[in-house]
Amino acid sequence: xxxxxxxxxxxxxxxxxxxxxxxxxxxxxxxxxxxxxxxxxxxxxxxxxxxxxxxxxxxxxxxxxxxxxxxxxxxxxxxxxxxxxxxxxxxxxxxxxxxxxxxxxxxxxx
Amino acid sequence: xxxxxxxxxxxxxxxxxxxxxxxxxxxxxxxxxxxxxxxxxxxxxxxxxxxxxxxxxxxxxxxxxxxxxxxxxxxxxxxxxxxxxxxxxxxxxxxxxxxxxxxxxxxxxxxxxxxxxx
Numbered sequence: 001x002x003x004x005x006x007x008x009x010x011x012x013x014x015x016x017x018x019x020x021x022x023x024x025x026x027x028x029x030x031x032x033x034x035x036x037x038x039x040x041x042x043x044x045x046x047x048x049x050x051x052x053x054x055x056x057x058x059x060x061x062x063x064x065x066x067x068x069x070x071x072x073x074x075x076x077x078x079x080x081x082x083x084x085x086x087x088x089x090x091x092x093x094x095x096x097x098x099x100x101x102x103x104x105x106x107x108x109x110x
Numbered sequence: 111x112x113x114x115x116x117x118x119x120x121x122x123x124x125x126x127x128x129x130x131x132x133x134x135x136x137x138x139x140x141x142x143x144x145x146x147x148x149x150x151x152x153x154x155x156x157x158x159x160x161x162x163x164x165x166x167x168x169x170x171x172x173x174x175x176x177x178x179x180x181x182x183x184x185x186x187x188x189x190x191x192x193x194x195x196x197x198x199x200x201x202x203x204x205x206x207x208x209x210x211x212x213x214x215x216x217x218x219x220x221x222x223x224x225x226x227x228x
Contacts, residue, residue: 036214097170
């Protein structure tokens with residue numbers, strides 16, 4: 001059970017759109033529509049932003065969207081805002097009642 | 111609004127057992143439909159899923175920790191707990207308890223830092 005692969009960092013200017021990728025295998029991301037994404041500000045607990053690939057919990061801005069193609073899931077943030085600067089983690093069901101996280105991506109808003 | 115709060119020793123000696131309890135308020139563990147997880151984050155690192163338990167007591171563990179791990183639930187106290195045996199410095203982390211839906215985590219505790227050191 002290896003961690004999902006995310007870019008270490010991404011950056012964008014306010015108003016722009018960015019996409020964070022999350023690459024797994026045919027045993028996890030590729031086999032299940034059970035990818036979730038979490039936002040974590042420094043010193044805080046993670047917050048659920050997307051679940052089941054593309055669903056947004058109540059209260060999460062529609063600037064956040066999720067998708068998946070083959071073994072790679074993606075989180076897109078449109079209309080980037082300063083408050084979006086945070087670490088982002090993907091997570092996928094990996095079969096046999098286990099889950100695996102990505103290594104995390106640091107988003108910098110320039 | 112569901113709230114979760116971790117509690118337990120912040121310092122554990124090497125080779126001893128790390129024990130944490132998560133107290134749930136604003137909702138009942140027994141109500142079903144959710145699973146209750148532990149997740150940890152090593153200092154400056156990413157998240158690691160530890161395991162989860164249903165109110166029925168069914169448990170599922172990260173294979174890499176399974177041999178040292180026990181997660182249990184006390185529905186009468188609306189709590190669930192984590193025990194990790196034979197700890198080393200590599201188990202130093204912030205430990206989060208969470209509520210989960212269909213393999214996602216929608217409510218998180220604030221986290222509890224546990225340091226393994228003599």
